[in-house]
Amino acid sequence: xxxxxxxxxxxxxxxxxxxxxxxxxxxxxxxxxxxxxxxxxxxxxxxxxxxxxxxxxxxxxxxxxxxxxxxxxxxxxxxxxxxxxxxxxxxxxxxxxxxxxxxxxxxxxxxxxxxxxxxxxxxxxxxxxxxxxxxxxxxxxxxxxxxxxxxxxxxxxxxxxxxxxxxxxxxxxxxxxxxxxxxxxxxxxxxxxxxxxxxxxxxxxxxxxxxxxxxxxxxxxxxxxxxxxxxxxxxxxxxxxxxxxxxxxxxxxxxxxxxxxxxxxxxxxxxxxxxxxxxxxxxxxxxxxxxxxxxxxxxxxxxxxxxxxxxxxxxxxxxxxxxxxxxxxxxxxxxxxxxxxxxxxxxxxxxxxxxxxxxxxxxxxxxxxxxxxxxxxxxxxxxxxxxxxxxxxxxxxxxxxx
Numbered sequence: 001x002x003x004x005x006x007x008x009x010x011x012x013x014x015x016x017x018x019x020x021x022x023x024x025x026x027x028x029x030x031x032x033x034x035x036x037x038x039x040x041x042x043x044x045x046x047x048x049x050x051x052x053x054x055x056x057x058x059x060x061x062x063x064x065x066x067x068x069x070x071x072x073x074x075x076x077x078x079x080x081x082x083x084x085x086x087x088x089x090x091x092x093x094x095x096x097x098x099x100x101x102x103x104x105x106x107x108x109x110x111x112x113x114x115x116x117x118x119x120x121x122x123x124x125x126x127x128x129x130x131x132x133x134x135x136x137x138x139x140x141x142x143x144x145x146x147x148x149x150x151x152x153x154x155x156x157x158x159x160x161x162x163x164x165x166x167x168x169x170x171x172x173x174x175x176x177x178x179x180x181x182x183x184x185x186x187x188x189x190x191x192x193x194x195x196x197x198x199x200x201x202x203x204x205x206x207x208x209x210x211x212x213x214x215x216x217x218x219x220x221x222x223x224x225x226x227x228x229x230x231x232x233x234x235x236x237x238x239x240x241x242x243x244x245x246x247x248x249x250x251x252x253x254x255x256x257x258x259x260x261x262x263x264x265x266x267x268x269x270x271x272x273x274x275x276x277x278x279x280x281x282x283x284x285x286x287x288x289x290x291x292x293x294x295x296x297x298x299x300x301x302x303x304x305x306x307x308x309x310x311x312x313x314x315x316x317x318x319x320x321x322x323x324x325x326x327x328x329x330x331x332x333x334x335x336x337x338x339x340x341x342x343x344x345x346x347x348x349x350x351x352x353x354x355x356x357x358x359x360x361x362x363x364x365x366x367x368x369x370x371x372x373x374x375x376x377x378x379x380x381x382x383x384x385x386x387x388x389x390x391x392x393x394x395x396x397x398x399x400x401x402x
Contacts, residue, residue, distance in 0.1 A: 017092065021091075132277055235301075249271075252350060253349040260273075284373055297311075310322050
Protein backbone atom coordinates (compact mmCIF):
# COMPACT_ATOMS: atom_id res chain seq x y z
CA UNK A 1 0.00 0.00 0.00
CA UNK A 2 2.88 2.37 0.79
CA UNK A 3 4.39 1.63 -2.66
CA UNK A 4 1.09 2.51 -4.36
CA UNK A 5 0.86 5.82 -2.52
CA UNK A 6 4.43 6.79 -3.44
CA UNK A 7 3.62 6.09 -7.10
CA UNK A 8 1.18 9.03 -6.97
CA UNK A 9 4.10 11.45 -6.66
CA UNK A 10 5.32 13.12 -9.85
CA UNK A 11 8.38 14.83 -8.35
CA UNK A 12 10.65 14.77 -5.31
CA UNK A 13 8.65 17.40 -3.42
CA UNK A 14 5.42 15.41 -3.69
CA UNK A 15 7.27 12.31 -2.45
CA UNK A 16 8.45 14.21 0.61
CA UNK A 17 4.95 15.50 1.36
CA UNK A 18 3.38 12.06 0.85
CA UNK A 19 5.94 10.52 3.20
CA UNK A 20 5.04 13.17 5.79
CA UNK A 21 1.33 12.42 5.42
CA UNK A 22 1.96 8.68 5.71
CA UNK A 23 3.85 9.27 8.93
CA UNK A 24 0.87 11.24 10.24
CA UNK A 25 -1.43 8.26 9.57
CA UNK A 26 -3.36 9.42 6.50
CA UNK A 27 -4.91 6.70 4.35
CA UNK A 28 -4.45 6.16 0.61
CA UNK A 29 -7.76 7.72 -0.47
CA UNK A 30 -7.10 10.94 1.48
CA UNK A 31 -3.61 11.36 0.06
CA UNK A 32 -4.84 10.64 -3.48
CA UNK A 33 -7.59 13.28 -3.16
CA UNK A 34 -5.21 15.90 -1.79
CA UNK A 35 -2.62 15.34 -4.52
CA UNK A 36 -5.34 15.54 -7.18
CA UNK A 37 -6.75 18.78 -5.74
CA UNK A 38 -3.27 20.25 -5.45
CA UNK A 39 -2.55 19.63 -9.13
CA UNK A 40 -5.85 21.19 -10.19
CA UNK A 41 -5.19 24.34 -8.19
CA UNK A 42 -1.62 24.55 -9.46
CA UNK A 43 -2.80 24.32 -13.09
CA UNK A 44 -5.12 27.27 -12.49
CA UNK A 45 -2.60 29.41 -10.62
CA UNK A 46 0.20 28.98 -13.18
CA UNK A 47 0.27 26.65 -16.16
CA UNK A 48 3.87 27.21 -17.28
CA UNK A 49 5.42 28.32 -13.98
CA UNK A 50 7.59 26.29 -11.64
CA UNK A 51 6.03 24.80 -8.52
CA UNK A 52 8.21 26.95 -6.26
CA UNK A 53 6.79 30.12 -7.81
CA UNK A 54 3.21 28.84 -7.65
CA UNK A 55 3.66 27.98 -3.96
CA UNK A 56 4.23 31.68 -3.25
CA UNK A 57 0.72 32.35 -4.62
CA UNK A 58 -1.00 29.98 -2.17
CA UNK A 59 -2.86 32.68 -0.27
CA UNK A 60 -6.18 31.89 1.33
CA UNK A 61 -8.09 34.25 -0.98
CA UNK A 62 -6.59 32.93 -4.22
CA UNK A 63 -7.12 29.31 -3.26
CA UNK A 64 -10.71 30.08 -2.28
CA UNK A 65 -11.49 31.66 -5.66
CA UNK A 66 -9.88 28.89 -7.68
CA UNK A 67 -11.48 26.17 -5.56
CA UNK A 68 -14.93 27.69 -6.10
CA UNK A 69 -14.32 27.91 -9.85
CA UNK A 70 -13.18 24.29 -10.06
CA UNK A 71 -15.98 23.04 -7.81
CA UNK A 72 -18.71 24.68 -9.93
CA UNK A 73 -17.62 22.56 -12.91
CA UNK A 74 -18.03 19.30 -10.99
CA UNK A 75 -21.27 17.39 -10.39
CA UNK A 76 -22.79 17.35 -6.91
CA UNK A 77 -22.62 19.84 -4.07
CA UNK A 78 -20.14 22.46 -5.31
CA UNK A 79 -19.84 24.07 -1.87
CA UNK A 80 -18.76 20.75 -0.36
CA UNK A 81 -16.23 20.21 -3.17
CA UNK A 82 -14.86 23.72 -2.63
CA UNK A 83 -14.38 23.13 1.11
CA UNK A 84 -12.60 19.83 0.46
CA UNK A 85 -10.28 21.46 -2.09
CA UNK A 86 -9.45 24.28 0.31
CA UNK A 87 -8.70 21.73 3.04
CA UNK A 88 -6.44 19.82 0.65
CA UNK A 89 -4.50 22.93 -0.32
CA UNK A 90 -4.20 24.03 3.29
CA UNK A 91 -2.74 20.63 4.20
CA UNK A 92 -0.34 20.98 1.27
CA UNK A 93 0.66 24.49 2.36
CA UNK A 94 1.23 23.30 5.94
CA UNK A 95 3.43 20.48 4.66
CA UNK A 96 5.49 22.88 2.53
CA UNK A 97 5.86 25.20 5.49
CA UNK A 98 7.08 22.28 7.63
CA UNK A 99 9.67 21.48 4.94
CA UNK A 100 10.96 25.05 5.05
CA UNK A 101 9.44 26.22 1.76
CA UNK A 102 8.27 29.86 1.41
CA UNK A 103 4.46 29.79 1.62
CA UNK A 104 2.17 32.75 2.45
CA UNK A 105 0.34 32.65 5.77
CA UNK A 106 -3.35 31.76 5.48
CA UNK A 107 -4.55 34.82 7.37
CA UNK A 108 -6.41 37.83 6.00
CA UNK A 109 -4.50 41.09 6.08
CA UNK A 110 -5.49 43.92 8.41
CA UNK A 111 -3.89 46.99 9.97
CA UNK A 112 -1.56 44.92 12.16
CA UNK A 113 -0.03 47.93 13.88
CA UNK A 114 -3.35 48.78 15.55
CA UNK A 115 -4.17 45.16 16.38
CA UNK A 116 -0.68 44.55 17.77
CA UNK A 117 -0.95 47.66 19.92
CA UNK A 118 -4.36 46.49 21.15
CA UNK A 119 -3.08 43.02 22.00
CA UNK A 120 -0.07 44.28 23.94
CA UNK A 121 -2.31 46.70 25.87
CA UNK A 122 -5.02 44.12 26.65
CA UNK A 123 -2.63 41.32 27.49
CA UNK A 124 -0.81 43.54 29.96
CA UNK A 125 -4.08 44.39 31.74
CA UNK A 126 -6.02 41.13 31.45
CA UNK A 127 -3.09 38.68 31.63
CA UNK A 128 -4.25 36.77 28.54
CA UNK A 129 -2.22 33.89 27.18
CA UNK A 130 -0.59 34.39 23.78
CA UNK A 131 -2.62 31.48 22.36
CA UNK A 132 -5.85 33.48 22.66
CA UNK A 133 -4.54 36.21 20.37
CA UNK A 134 -5.68 34.26 17.29
CA UNK A 135 -9.37 34.69 18.11
CA UNK A 136 -8.95 38.34 19.11
CA UNK A 137 -7.11 39.16 15.88
CA UNK A 138 -9.68 37.34 13.75
CA UNK A 139 -12.78 38.99 15.23
CA UNK A 140 -11.22 42.46 15.31
CA UNK A 141 -10.12 42.05 11.70
CA UNK A 142 -13.72 41.26 10.79
CA UNK A 143 -14.92 44.30 12.69
CA UNK A 144 -12.43 46.65 10.99
CA UNK A 145 -13.29 45.22 7.57
CA UNK A 146 -16.98 45.81 8.25
CA UNK A 147 -16.25 49.44 9.14
CA UNK A 148 -14.12 49.88 6.03
CA UNK A 149 -16.80 48.33 3.82
CA UNK A 150 -19.39 50.76 5.18
CA UNK A 151 -16.91 53.68 4.90
CA UNK A 152 -16.91 54.50 8.62
CA UNK A 153 -13.83 56.05 10.16
CA UNK A 154 -12.47 54.67 13.41
CA UNK A 155 -13.11 57.88 15.36
CA UNK A 156 -16.71 58.00 14.13
CA UNK A 157 -17.83 54.58 15.43
CA UNK A 158 -21.36 54.65 16.85
CA UNK A 159 -23.31 52.04 18.76
CA UNK A 160 -25.45 51.36 15.68
CA UNK A 161 -22.30 50.34 13.79
CA UNK A 162 -21.38 47.87 16.52
CA UNK A 163 -24.92 46.46 16.58
CA UNK A 164 -24.81 46.01 12.81
CA UNK A 165 -21.61 44.01 13.05
CA UNK A 166 -22.92 41.86 15.93
CA UNK A 167 -26.05 41.05 13.92
CA UNK A 168 -23.92 39.70 11.04
CA UNK A 169 -22.10 37.18 13.24
CA UNK A 170 -24.97 34.69 13.38
CA UNK A 171 -26.60 35.62 10.05
CA UNK A 172 -23.93 36.25 7.42
CA UNK A 173 -20.97 34.52 9.05
CA UNK A 174 -23.11 31.65 10.40
CA UNK A 175 -21.35 31.50 13.79
CA UNK A 176 -22.74 29.44 16.62
CA UNK A 177 -24.35 31.37 19.46
CA UNK A 178 -21.51 30.68 21.87
CA UNK A 179 -18.87 31.60 19.27
CA UNK A 180 -20.69 34.85 18.50
CA UNK A 181 -20.81 35.61 22.23
CA UNK A 182 -17.02 35.14 22.42
CA UNK A 183 -16.60 37.46 19.45
CA UNK A 184 -18.62 40.12 21.27
CA UNK A 185 -16.30 39.80 24.27
CA UNK A 186 -13.32 40.51 21.99
CA UNK A 187 -15.11 43.52 20.50
CA UNK A 188 -15.80 44.88 24.00
CA UNK A 189 -12.09 44.68 24.84
CA UNK A 190 -11.22 46.40 21.55
CA UNK A 191 -13.72 49.24 22.07
CA UNK A 192 -12.46 49.73 25.62
CA UNK A 193 -8.91 49.92 24.23
CA UNK A 194 -9.99 52.56 21.68
CA UNK A 195 -11.58 54.63 24.45
CA UNK A 196 -8.60 54.40 26.79
CA UNK A 197 -6.21 55.40 24.00
CA UNK A 198 -8.52 58.34 23.12
CA UNK A 199 -9.29 57.12 19.63
CA UNK A 200 -13.03 57.37 20.35
CA UNK A 201 -14.74 59.80 22.69
CA UNK A 202 -17.32 57.42 24.24
CA UNK A 203 -16.85 54.10 25.98
CA UNK A 204 -19.08 51.82 23.90
CA UNK A 205 -17.91 48.58 25.53
CA UNK A 206 -20.65 48.32 28.22
CA UNK A 207 -23.35 48.74 25.57
CA UNK A 208 -22.24 45.79 23.40
CA UNK A 209 -24.91 43.12 23.83
CA UNK A 210 -24.13 39.77 22.29
CA UNK A 211 -26.29 36.66 21.88
CA UNK A 212 -26.82 34.67 25.06
CA UNK A 213 -27.44 31.00 25.59
CA UNK A 214 -28.39 29.57 28.96
CA UNK A 215 -26.06 26.64 29.50
CA UNK A 216 -27.13 24.57 32.46
CA UNK A 217 -27.93 21.02 33.48
CA UNK A 218 -30.86 19.97 35.61
CA UNK A 219 -28.47 18.03 37.85
CA UNK A 220 -24.72 18.17 38.42
CA UNK A 221 -22.66 16.44 35.72
CA UNK A 222 -20.94 14.22 38.34
CA UNK A 223 -24.26 12.41 38.88
CA UNK A 224 -25.13 12.00 35.20
CA UNK A 225 -25.08 8.27 34.30
CA UNK A 226 -22.86 8.26 31.21
CA UNK A 227 -23.97 4.71 30.45
CA UNK A 228 -24.27 5.53 26.75
CA UNK A 229 -20.47 5.55 26.43
CA UNK A 230 -18.96 2.32 25.18
CA UNK A 231 -16.08 2.08 27.63
CA UNK A 232 -14.86 -1.13 26.03
CA UNK A 233 -13.56 0.90 23.09
CA UNK A 234 -10.54 3.25 23.27
CA UNK A 235 -12.55 6.28 22.17
CA UNK A 236 -15.17 5.68 24.87
CA UNK A 237 -12.47 5.39 27.54
CA UNK A 238 -10.92 8.66 26.39
CA UNK A 239 -14.20 10.58 26.37
CA UNK A 240 -15.21 9.18 29.76
CA UNK A 241 -11.90 10.32 31.29
CA UNK A 242 -12.31 13.78 29.74
CA UNK A 243 -15.87 14.28 31.02
CA UNK A 244 -15.14 12.94 34.51
CA UNK A 245 -12.16 15.31 34.83
CA UNK A 246 -14.17 18.28 33.57
CA UNK A 247 -17.12 17.53 35.85
CA UNK A 248 -14.95 17.00 38.93
CA UNK A 249 -13.03 20.28 38.69
CA UNK A 250 -15.26 22.52 36.56
CA UNK A 251 -12.71 22.76 33.77
CA UNK A 252 -13.43 23.60 30.16
CA UNK A 253 -12.46 21.52 27.16
CA UNK A 254 -9.24 23.45 26.52
CA UNK A 255 -8.23 23.06 30.18
CA UNK A 256 -8.74 19.29 30.17
CA UNK A 257 -6.99 18.82 26.83
CA UNK A 258 -3.95 20.73 28.13
CA UNK A 259 -3.34 18.03 30.77
CA UNK A 260 0.07 16.41 30.27
CA UNK A 261 1.51 13.14 31.53
CA UNK A 262 3.99 14.95 33.76
CA UNK A 263 1.09 16.93 35.27
CA UNK A 264 -0.23 13.81 37.02
CA UNK A 265 1.58 13.13 40.29
CA UNK A 266 0.48 9.65 41.32
CA UNK A 267 2.54 9.74 44.54
CA UNK A 268 1.26 13.08 45.84
CA UNK A 269 -2.21 12.51 44.38
CA UNK A 270 -2.28 15.88 42.62
CA UNK A 271 -3.25 17.09 39.16
CA UNK A 272 -1.74 20.23 37.62
CA UNK A 273 -2.28 22.08 34.34
CA UNK A 274 -1.32 25.37 32.73
CA UNK A 275 -4.61 26.98 31.74
CA UNK A 276 -4.34 27.91 28.04
CA UNK A 277 -6.49 31.03 28.36
CA UNK A 278 -4.53 32.78 31.10
CA UNK A 279 -1.30 30.79 31.46
CA UNK A 280 -2.00 30.31 35.19
CA UNK A 281 -0.87 27.06 36.79
CA UNK A 282 -3.66 25.13 38.56
CA UNK A 283 -2.97 22.31 41.02
CA UNK A 284 -5.83 20.30 42.50
CA UNK A 285 -6.13 17.05 44.50
CA UNK A 286 -6.46 13.94 42.35
CA UNK A 287 -9.91 12.53 43.07
CA UNK A 288 -10.31 8.72 43.10
CA UNK A 289 -12.82 8.59 40.24
CA UNK A 290 -10.59 10.85 38.11
CA UNK A 291 -7.49 8.78 38.93
CA UNK A 292 -9.26 5.54 37.97
CA UNK A 293 -10.54 6.98 34.66
CA UNK A 294 -7.14 8.45 33.73
CA UNK A 295 -5.23 5.29 34.65
CA UNK A 296 -7.61 3.09 32.66
CA UNK A 297 -7.29 5.28 29.58
CA UNK A 298 -3.51 5.70 29.74
CA UNK A 299 -2.79 2.01 30.33
CA UNK A 300 -5.28 0.41 27.93
CA UNK A 301 -6.48 2.91 25.33
CA UNK A 302 -4.05 5.80 24.75
CA UNK A 303 -2.14 5.57 21.40
CA UNK A 304 1.43 4.46 22.01
CA UNK A 305 4.71 5.67 20.49
CA UNK A 306 3.36 9.06 19.43
CA UNK A 307 6.02 11.20 21.09
CA UNK A 308 3.32 13.44 22.58
CA UNK A 309 3.18 14.32 26.28
CA UNK A 310 -0.47 15.37 26.26
CA UNK A 311 -2.71 12.82 27.94
CA UNK A 312 -5.63 12.94 25.51
CA UNK A 313 -4.88 12.28 21.84
CA UNK A 314 -6.84 11.65 18.68
CA UNK A 315 -7.73 8.05 17.85
CA UNK A 316 -7.65 8.48 14.07
CA UNK A 317 -5.15 9.97 11.64
CA UNK A 318 -3.15 12.04 12.27
CA UNK A 319 -2.48 10.20 15.51
CA UNK A 320 0.02 12.52 17.17
CA UNK A 321 -2.43 15.38 17.66
CA UNK A 322 -4.63 16.62 20.49
CA UNK A 323 -8.39 16.56 19.73
CA UNK A 324 -10.07 19.92 19.23
CA UNK A 325 -12.49 21.49 21.69
CA UNK A 326 -15.26 21.35 19.07
CA UNK A 327 -14.83 17.59 18.79
CA UNK A 328 -15.26 17.16 22.55
CA UNK A 329 -18.34 19.42 22.57
CA UNK A 330 -19.89 17.41 19.73
CA UNK A 331 -19.28 14.18 21.60
CA UNK A 332 -20.90 15.69 24.70
CA UNK A 333 -24.04 16.51 22.73
CA UNK A 334 -24.18 13.01 21.27
CA UNK A 335 -23.75 11.21 24.59
CA UNK A 336 -26.25 13.48 26.35
CA UNK A 337 -28.84 12.89 23.63
CA UNK A 338 -28.46 9.12 23.95
CA UNK A 339 -28.79 9.39 27.74
CA UNK A 340 -31.98 11.46 27.42
CA UNK A 341 -30.46 14.56 29.05
CA UNK A 342 -31.76 17.83 27.54
CA UNK A 343 -28.97 20.24 26.62
CA UNK A 344 -29.28 23.60 24.86
CA UNK A 345 -28.39 23.56 21.14
CA UNK A 346 -24.68 23.96 20.41
CA UNK A 347 -23.97 23.54 24.11
CA UNK A 348 -20.31 23.26 25.03
CA UNK A 349 -18.25 21.93 27.90
CA UNK A 350 -18.96 25.11 29.84
CA UNK A 351 -21.93 23.31 31.40
CA UNK A 352 -19.50 21.47 33.66
CA UNK A 353 -17.96 24.74 34.85
CA UNK A 354 -21.39 26.27 35.52
CA UNK A 355 -22.72 23.26 37.42
CA UNK A 356 -19.48 22.84 39.42
CA UNK A 357 -19.34 26.49 40.52
CA UNK A 358 -23.01 26.52 41.47
CA UNK A 359 -22.65 23.28 43.47
CA UNK A 360 -19.54 24.50 45.32
CA UNK A 361 -21.09 27.85 46.23
CA UNK A 362 -24.23 26.10 47.52
CA UNK A 363 -22.06 23.95 49.79
CA UNK A 364 -20.53 27.04 51.35
CA UNK A 365 -17.08 26.71 49.78
CA UNK A 366 -15.21 30.06 49.96
CA UNK A 367 -15.23 31.89 46.61
CA UNK A 368 -11.42 32.17 46.63
CA UNK A 369 -11.11 28.38 46.71
CA UNK A 370 -13.64 28.03 43.88
CA UNK A 371 -11.83 30.48 41.57
CA UNK A 372 -8.48 28.80 42.29
CA UNK A 373 -9.84 25.41 41.21
CA UNK A 374 -11.56 26.58 38.02
CA UNK A 375 -8.72 28.94 37.08
CA UNK A 376 -10.36 32.36 37.37
CA UNK A 377 -8.24 35.30 38.46
CA UNK A 378 -10.89 37.29 40.35
CA UNK A 379 -13.73 36.27 42.66
CA UNK A 380 -15.97 38.86 40.98
CA UNK A 381 -16.09 36.61 37.93
CA UNK A 382 -18.35 34.23 39.90
CA UNK A 383 -21.19 36.74 39.74
CA UNK A 384 -22.03 35.71 36.17
CA UNK A 385 -22.86 32.20 37.43
CA UNK A 386 -25.37 33.43 39.99
CA UNK A 387 -28.20 32.96 37.49
CA UNK A 388 -27.72 29.18 37.48
CA UNK A 389 -28.90 28.47 41.02
CA UNK A 390 -32.67 28.80 40.73
CA UNK A 391 -33.27 28.00 44.40
CA UNK A 392 -31.11 30.89 45.59
CA UNK A 393 -32.74 33.20 43.04
CA UNK A 394 -36.20 32.35 44.41
CA UNK A 395 -35.11 33.62 47.83
CA UNK A 396 -34.26 36.98 46.25
CA UNK A 397 -37.62 37.33 44.52
CA UNK A 398 -39.71 40.34 45.50
CA UNK A 399 -43.49 40.14 46.01
CA UNK A 400 -45.65 41.25 43.12
CA UNK A 401 -47.12 44.68 43.90
CA UNK A 402 -50.87 44.85 44.27
